[in-house]
Amino acid sequence: MPEIPDSDTFLASDAFAADLLRGHTDTIVLAVLSQGESYGFEIFKTIRDATGGAYEIKEATLYASYRRLLKDGLVEAYWGDETQGGRRKYYRITDAGRAVYHDNVSAWEITRGLIDTLLELGKAARPGGTRPGRRP
Amino acid sequence: MPEIPDSDTFLASDAFAADLLRGHTDTIVLAVLSQGESYGFEIFKTIRDATGGAYEIKEATLYASYRRLLKDGLVEAYWGDETQGGRRKYYRITDAGRAVYHDNVSAWEITRGLIDTLLELGKAARPGGTRPGRRP
DNA sequence: CACTAGTACTTTATCTGTTACAGTACTCGA
């Protein structure tokens, strides 16, 4: 589950937060890789740091995403040539990946507007929130 | 899957769009019910009309949401007293439901900002999108 | 009367992204 250590609002339900973020992982990874090649754990840290530590994506989620992106040809991978420490698998976005990234960002902008519109329905409620003419 | 008949961007992947909207169904229903009591099919229509027909939530999804909301005590239900046509099950939001609605809207506002931040990482990429110092 | 479409509600099996958990491997500091 996404962890947002300093947000009481979020911590009310990590499972709930995870569902709100579901489906964005691949696009987030593509965004990070648009900046430049990176290896798995570094991507994890980039995402965590980009939100000031407020949010992190679980490793299992990220590595599952890398596998999907590879399968779909949206990224390429190669092993780093480290002589020390753990071996690092680097990922590089492909042209197809860049196109999908931009498409997904567009889709997100539309979806964001839809959700805003739908959630604002409740803000339009009159005080007391009930219409006349209904059975108790 | 959510249907957005007139949006080519969205129709690229309904499954993708569904994942972006996942987790919002309960909150959307609570938003509609904050305006006043309503029956199942009417809620369906309210949501579809609020987006100009661009988006609809499948009936199976909505009725599953009603069940969850009932189970959690966020709404109450009663049968209408129709003498004609199909019987209608009306739903009314509870005080607990209103509280959860507001909490979820707050959570959404935070999540929206996070996603915007993370997806913008790709916008910061330099032309060509690669950093020096990495193996080809 | 029969049929179709729309309205209205219900249930089940399937799908899939997420992730807890377990595992492997390597380095560094106590």
Next chain:
DNA sequence: TCGAGTACTGTAACAGATAAAGTACTAGTG
């Protein structure tokens, strides 16, 4: 030697979404 951190991999379980099938009722048409 041990624990923590870095780094990668795989599996089983979870839960929201929904296709599909089902029930029931009305209105319009042939």
